Amino acid sequence: MSALLEVSGVSVTFDGFRAINNLSFEIGPAELRAIIGPNGAGKTTFMDIVTGKTKPDEGRVFWGEASRNLLKLSEARIAQEGIGRKFQRPTVFEDQTVRDNLMMAVKNKRSPFPVLFWKPKFRDNARVEELASEIGLADALSRKSGELSHGQKQWLEIGMLLAQEPRLLLVDEPAAGMTLAEREHTTDLLKEAAKTRAVVVVEHDMEFVRRLDCKVTVLHEGSVLAEGTLDHVTKNQQVIDVYLGR
Amino acid sequence: MRNTFIARNPSVLVFLAILAVFTIAVTLLSHAYGTGGLSTSFVKTLGKTLCLCLVAIAMDLVWGYCGILSLGHFAFFALGGYAIGMWLMYARTELIVTQSLANAPIPPTEQEVVDAIGSQIFGVVGSSDFPAVWVFAHSFWLQALMVIAAPGLLALIFGWLAFRSRVTGVYLSILTQAMTLALSLYLFQNESGLRGNNGLSGLQNLPGVQAGQDEISVWFLWGSALALGLGYVLAAWVVSGKFGSVVRGIRDDEARVRFLGYSVEGYKLFVFTLTAIIAGIAGALYYPQAGIINPGEMAPIASIYLAVWVAIGGRGRLYGAVIGAAFVSLVSTWFTSGQVPPLNLGVYTVDWVDWWLVLLGVSFVLVTLFAPKGIGGLIDLITDRVTPDRHGADYGPDKGALQEGEGRR
Numbered sequence: 001m002s003a004l005l006e007v008s009g010v011s012v013t014f015d016g017f018r019a020i021n022n023l024s025f026e027i028g029p030a031e032l033r034a035i036i037g038p039n040g041a042g043k044t045t046f047m048d049i050v051t052g053k054t055k056p057d058e059g060r061v062f063w064g065e066a067s068r069n070l071l072k073l074s075e076a077r078i079a080q081e082g083i084g085r086k087f088q089r090p091t092v093f094e095d096q097t098v099r100d101n102l103m104m105a106v107k108n109k110r111s112p113f114p115v116l117f118w119k120p121k122f123r124d125n126a127r128v129e130e131l132a133s134e135i136g137l138a139d140a141l142s143r144k145s146g147e148l149s150h151g152q153k154q155w156l157e158i159g160m161l162l163a164q165e166p167r168l169l170l171v172d173e174p175a176a177g178m179t180l181a182e183r184e185h186t187t188d189l190l191k192e193a194a195k196t197r198a199v200v201v202v203e204h205d206m207e208f209v210r211r212l213d214c215k216v217t218v219l220h221e222g223s224v225l226a227e228g229t230l231d232h233v234t235k236n237q238q239v240i241d242v243y244l245g246r
Numbered sequence: 247m248r249n250t251f252i253a254r255n256p257s258v259l260v261f262l263a264i265l266a267v268f269t270i271a272v273t274l275l276s277h278a279y280g281t282g283g284l285s286t287s288f289v290k291t292l293g294k295t296l297c298l299c300l301v302a303i304a305m306d307l308v309w310g311y312c313g314i315l316s317l318g319h320f321a322f323f324a325l326g327g328y329a330i331g332m333w334l335m336y337a338r339t340e341l342i343v344t345q346s347l348a349n350a351p352i353p354p355t356e357q358e359v360v361d362a363i364g365s366q367i368f369g370v371v372g373s374s375d376f377p378a379v380w381v382f383a384h385s386f387w388l389q390a391l392m393v394i395a396a397p398g399l400l401a402l403i404f405g406w407l408a409f410r411s412r413v414t415g416v417y418l419s420i421l422t423q424a425m426t427l428a429l430s431l432y433l434f435q436n437e438s439g440l441r442g443n444n445g446l447s448g449l450q451n452l453p454g455v456q457a458g459q460d461e462i463s464v465w466f467l468w469g470s471a472l473a474l475g476l477g478y479v480l481a482a483w484v485v486s487g488k489f490g491s492v493v494r495g496i497r498d499d500e501a502r503v504r505f506l507g508y509s510v511e512g513y514k515l516f517v518f519t520l521t522a523i524i525a526g527i528a529g530a531l532y533y534p535q536a537g538i539i540n541p542g543e544m545a546p547i548a549s550i551y552l553a554v555w556v557a558i559g560g561r562g563r564l565y566g567a568v569i570g571a572a573f574v575s576l577v578s579t580w581f582t583s584g585q586v587p588p589l590n591l592g593v594y595t596v597d598w599v600d601w602w603l604v605l606l607g608v609s610f611v612l613v614t615l616f617a618p619k620g621i622g623g624l625i626d627l628i629t630d631r632v633t634p635d636r637h638g639a640d641y642g643p644d645k646g647a648l649q650e651g652e653g654r655r
Binding site: 053075076077079095103111112115119120144147 | 484488491
């Protein structure tokens, strides 16, 4: 199986603190993966590197069939390549309506001139409505997203991520601050998405990870400590020591 | 499509209607075409105010919508004025020179005419040669092109350097201000080729036009009103669609826009350059009405005033910028022209010519603290716009993000 994303031997140091230490990671084109690890294990920095926000000191990041080097691309180019990211805190454009938020995310040309002369086509409107009902916001399309509840904002952001039609989704703590019912809905959305694309979920909540029922990568001090099913990694003595045992 | 644009932006129609009524009313009260109720100099003041409203719209686009607090847009405004001023001076001097040489026994050669124009224009700075920047001055169309090209190119190059390095917030403001100051200091030098601190003068005379200032002032009022109307529609169109969504997204949270795949730098550069061009056009219409332009016009303080107008009028709504610019600049003219009776406090007499700036500063602070929506917020009283309750949270993490008080539900 050829990997969609391959991170190899990446290290990054912030003022002497080694946030990522010789990290290697691979994910296939249609796979769900959970990343767990204690605070400061480098989970967010890992996402920053893949999305181009942070440039590593050493190591390589390859993408897609052609094995493109992602480290040479800007954040916007990486996003256009098909890597979508959901932040830990829900970040939607609060001054704008749910429809505008989704419309901005729907896959279309991204450079200024085409966007300036762009008019929504039937297909775009249909896509926005389809996504809105998928994330349970069909009735809220013309509401300002700033008025939504925390959980609804999380979903809106997931909806925006899906609208981008990325080949790889990076999702940072999607269940934070959600009710039980909302969590179940989120799990379903992520599992559904992982049928056609790669999804990486960073999560603290073990119950949530168990529900995802997928391969788990445990990070510790910037490198991979263990990898396998949740049951496999939770039996690992090192994992118990650094993470679960606390 | 036109219908949907108007339907989504009802303020455009209202604005155009008010602008049309205003223009017709001023025309009917002018000396040239009406009762003469308004003096020609006041018609000029009104025409200039329309140009200031146009540059305020540009400022609102770049700051209120895109979150870039540029303190350089008055430099672009003045560059537009210089560009058209060069042609006005050249063409008018050419007419005078040709007339005076017409009676000479031997007809002058072309070179002699150019030399005579040169010594007329540059005698004041002790020179008679045309500097390289005047190469297009003989042609109206080329120089009109420079009205767009000079501010546009400067904004493009400056913006490309600044945005590419991801300079944002207060540092970008300082950088734009430094650019303005540098440009102004450069133009103050006689060697800059634009007559140093003398600037360009006599711009109120249109070459080859027999009509007097009574007529010309009204023509410029029409031209300024037309430009303002077109500028308003253009700005409203730019911010209405998905482009507007992206630009407002950049204002509130540019990192998020980047992760959606939009190149934030490209959009900022586009808005910065477009607004610089609008500012240049506004300047090209303003300075023929003012009659004179000198490097003092592009001192950094002018660009700061521009930000103050937009803030007082209401950031992030186009009519707010227009209201702010019109209100503050007209009141400013009123106060500084000595028409306001001094305020006698017994122990001290407040002379408004000196104290006006203090009053303006205090109003700015008060508006910022207590009425973030500015004067434009009064419009909300007649529409159903409601201020949201966000418990003090801004609309995004960026410095220029919309604040709670500026938002609408």
